[in-house]
């Protein structure tokens with residue numbers, strides 16, 4: 001359960017805190033020992049699958065056959081919509097990330113949605129890849145792991161908090177369900193691996209030690225030892241959930257996260273000291289405004305990932321970090337330049353970035369720093385999420401989208417092929433430092449995209465902010481550092497943080513900040529990124545709003561007011577990709593699976609108010625067709 005503590009409003013003293021988000025993210029853990037697990041009439045496994053309708057199965061040959069028989073029976077009884085078997089080839093890949101990408105692709109192709117599950121049997125490297133994939137797929141998909149021997153159970157508990165992958169990668173888990181196939185476990189002959197596991201357990205639990213003492217490890221005696229071992233596992237599970245000293249599970253308790261969004265000025269400025277001749281000595285510089293320096297790790301290192309949109313930004317970051325190093329604030333740094341494009345948010349780039357951190361032997365006192373737009377911030381956040389199970393990072397957004405949206409939430413993700421944001425998670429930065437000076441060089445088209453995100457959050461949550469944007473969008477476009485422009489920016493950040501604070505880890509899939517994004521993401525990817533993110537979101541908003549009018553949920557005048565604003569800002573409200581058949585198919589397949597099985601769109605119900613539109617509310621193929629016709633006109 002996520003519990004949000006507060007969002008604070010801008011303070012006048014330095015630093016200017018635009019907002020703070022604090023939340024607690026508690027992991028969910030379950031361990032069960034089930035007799036007759038795969039008996040056709042036993043519903044226990046379905047119970048652990050918690051109502052999912054579709055599963056992807058990863059299992060070795062003998063277990064697969066038993067699972068298939070069981071799942072066929074459940075499907076025939078109408079308790080499951082379907083299942084599919086993971087293609088083995090997808091799990092054997094050159095790198096852990098490509099194996100994860102292959103399995104994620106298989107999951108999506110087989111129609112696995114955000115409320116469905118990956119069902120794994122055993123504990124080999126393929127199973128670990130599958131568990132890691134589930135933890136990253138659409139930022140969290142349920143994995144249920146069945147084990148049928150004690151060594152596998154011990155291994156499952158050891159990797160409960162974080163799944164190690166080859167190389168420097170590790171994936172933290174939120175939801176862990178381990179189910180013991182008791183009959184198989186009790187019936188098997190004792191292997192040397194099991195004997196070693198029992199001996200290890202005996203050193204930690206007197207019950208196991210007593211049962212093991214002088215036992216022949218066969219027949220009744222073996223069963224008694226195994227039962228003692230299972231009982232011990234339950235005791236450790238219970239402790240592991242609540243203490244930090246558990247020896248097996250590595251303290252998989254909840255995590256508190258807290259970070260703030262600050263306004264800073266001249267974030268990379270270094271002030272030069274005059275040399276003896278009164279000249280500025282550029283080599284002898286001091287960190288300028290200081291706020292960034294305060295977040296940098298004392299004595300640690302920095303890996304700065306910089307969007308090299310201009311040579312100057314890279315020089316500024318280098319000069320700044322050099323001056324921090326010269327003054328012994330940090331021990332060292334490296335700069336990883338990227339030239340931002342959709343090709344940046346890929347697994348290939350993620351792999352290179354994580355391996356760079358590894359080559360630097362990045363430790364817990366080192367920090368990743370992302371300097372760029374949403375693309376770079378997402379890439380850096382995902383690298384921070386996956387490097388050895390989580391490393392600290394800072395965000396310095398340089399675009400309006402970065403400042404009011406991508407920079408301030410917990411979400412991070414990378415694309416897989418044409419699928420946007422397919423793999424990722426929730427990883428809070430140490431802080432997000434917004435310096436509006438960056439907006440001076442931002443192309444107008446990108447400012448328009450930022451305004452699309454501001455209009456999005458205003459339209460469904462904050463009528464006053466919407467009015468402010470109506471009055472001052474011109475100023476945001478042309479005088480980007482004007483007081484009006486700042487008010488719009490601060491209002492959008494506050495509105496966004498307000499929404500995020502109620503649902504920071506998206507336990508609730510229906511979120512108002514998704515307004516325009518359901519179709520937006522699909523249009524952006526399908527257009528081959530011809531449409532920028534904000535442009536695609538603008539079209540998505542127009543579609544959802546028009547559908548709300550046709551469903552009788554929104555007055556036409558409010559819809560027209562929003563369309564007028566989008567047009568005045570210079571954003572598109574229709575695209576040739578908006579064909580009714582395509583939009584309907586996306587709704588019934590992609591959006592439905594992303595939204596937990598219900599095709600649903602966020603739609604405004606007034607200026608500054610939003611709700612959700614689904615087929616029962618009049619979202620039909622016919623209304624989609626009519627909406628396209630209206631918007632095309």
Ligand SMILES: NC(=O)c1ccc[n+]([C@@H]2O[C@H](COP(=O)([O-])OP(=O)(O)OC[C@H]3O[C@@H](n4cnc5c(N)ncnc54)[C@H](O)[C@@H]3O)[C@@H](O)[C@H]2O)c1
Pocket residue numbers: 307308309339340341345372373374375376378398399400401402405406407409411412413421438439440441442443446449533534
């Ligand atoms: N994680 C989230 O919650 C979230 C939210 C919104 C968007 N996003 C993601 O963010 C991405 C879009 O981000 P974006 O709109 O910031 O685009 P972007 O990061 O791709 O940047 C757009 C362009 O502006 C350039 N640029 C960046 N800063 C500049 C500056 N100060 N001056 C001149 N040029 C500059 C970049 O090089 C790039 O060419 C998408 O991938 C989207 O999925 C993520």
